[in-house]
Amino acid sequence: MNEIDDILRGIRRKDPRAIGRAISIVEEGDQRAGEILQILDEETVQKATIMGITGSPGVGKSTLVDQLIAYYRRQGLRIGIVAIDPSSPISGGAFLGDRIRMMRHTIDRDVLIRSMATRGRLGGLCAAAGAAARIMAGSGCNPVIVETVGIGQAEVDVVSLADITVLVFAPGLGDDIQAMKAGLIEMADILVVNKADCPGADALVMEIESVIQGRNCPVCRTIAPETAGIEELAAVIRDMDQKKRQNGQFAQNRQKARESEVLDWAVEMMRIKLKNQLKSQSRQIKGDPRMIARKLIEEISR
Template sequence: MKVPDLVAAARAGDRRATARLISMLENGTAEAPEVARLVKGGDATIVGVTGSPGVGKSTLVSALIGAWREAGLRVGVLAVDPSSPFTGGAILGDRVRMADHALDPGVYIRSVATRGHLGGLAATTGAAVRLLEGLGFDVVIVETVGVGQAEVEIAALADTTLLLLAPGMGDGIQAVKAGVVEIADVYVVNKADRPGAEGTVRDLRALMSLVRREPGEWRQPICSTVASEAKGIDDLVAAIGKHRDWLAGGDHLAVKRRRRAAAEIRARVDAELRRRYAVPEALAEQVANGETDVASAVGRVLGDTA
């Protein structure tokens, strides 16, 4: 099937066509530029979901899908999984927790392998988001790899970034450390039925009190949820909607979109550099055997020396 036919089928809800189009972008096939030209526009709400492993990101995403589908919205999900060190593929673990929506024609869920890219996303995530938006999805959710304090790429990609925390995942000091906590637009204390949830909320409020804001600046709300029981999801959806309205009220959304485009360009450049300057096994062996040093090997990879 030719690319225009695949695009038409994908817009009509054909999941297989959508999957093939994303694969073309991910693999950088000869058809990828045509896909990018044909699928443009859209005005989806891009929601990033990030947080440490075990806080319930996939379960929360499943609950959000349910809420938005009840509202009649088409939802696309890109669940970024760590790559296998052996096959390079994704483990697909996130999709297991979203199985309730597997047969819903208004939902498209795809696991995306990081393929060695750092920052919680894959190098082609931005292109996949742009594709789903252009295919007419109303909401695109990007669930990151379980991230640490410095992996903040999702903030440049998403319109609204949710940071999930859970009781028992660390002491109160974690709430005031720099890094991933600072990029959130909405804080979500998930598993709020567990002991210590009120303390986590209290730590976040203490963090908020330390941040000075000018009049009109966005003040991050703190939502408590029990995603496994869909508790607190309506309040969270409302908070996301309020942030979207705030973005649209000024030039904030336009700024976000420019930053997203810049981040996508940087990610693709990084991926191309990784491909272009791959390290030969023979050179790695020479360094391991002490026949040459790392600095000299870097120069040879970059073409600075013979």
């Protein structure tokens, strides 16, 4: 029997193993990935909200996600989580941390958790994370949460595939705002000051409010381990989702996310072609690398 047929049937049955296998196939850049992605139920995927949760290391993203999972489960919803691991020494423990903190949900068939490394992979991260989110959505997960550490461009790009972006801060973590001001804060739909039980939380809220002045961007406070503010945050997310679906922003976002996924794949395919072309020329590389690069492109587009 065809493995893909098996997987597709498995996805429809919501079998976690089949879903996991489907994501691996896409992640590995397997030729058969297209077949899987093509067959997902578009309507179900459209219905699901993809939520990006980002912020500096240690602000409490995983703890928040864990609490959101519990909240959505109480509502009877099925949830998907894509946790992006930046594969860097600083977060070496984060990967494990995510696992442990969300472990209580792993026996739940209606909670799908998938970790994904930023580096050391074939294909772009956006493409893989986007596809994983869609596969989860296609299997009835709503919402799908993508947790990523907001430190590098790759992580920022992943955020752009989300329908709703939540940026998390915590007091006592240094010049957070300065670092975030540049790009992420503008991309965020909802800001969260977590660790509201820690000193400096009020000052941080005030600082954030002065930065976003004039922008209609809700600021929520949470104490994740105590579930304080979680319901309020979920309500703010729900309202934002409704608003974005009504005013057309949702559809526009999805379109843009698809574009960057297409670009991601195209770049990856070109890279492989270019590499092969370069390898096939046994001549030594001399002269201006840019000129050679241009020639290389000309050669493969012939």
